[in-house]
Amino acid sequence: MSLAANQHIRTVRLYRHTLKTILSWAVDRELWFSEVERVRAEFYKNSNVTDVNQRERLLVKGQEKLREFQHPDPYIVPYRPGGSLYARNPPIEKGLHQQLDFGREDFGH
Structure with a gap:
């Protein structure tokens, strides 16, 4: 990979x-x-900067500026690991039965 492609x-x-x-x-x-x-x-x-060295300086300056403005408590999408809703509901314990039809099932009796 060329240096220009890497910089891009x-x-x-x-x-x-x-x-x-x-x-x-x-x-x-x-x-x-x-x-x-x-x-x-x-x-x-x-x-429009074409000089490789100048591009590198701009990238380094931009990365430093980004580090300077990092949020101490960054936003995390709620359902991603670390988000506010991630794994919010614990799994159902073994031995418990979940009935989703609420008594409206028809077993052909």
């Missing part, structure tokens, strides 16, 4: 992680969208 992948990952970090700080979608527009403009401003 790192840039896309940095952009995605930045958007996820913003979501942790701005739960209100309108505020989130305005922050996303600001970040997108900054990425587009640097999209």
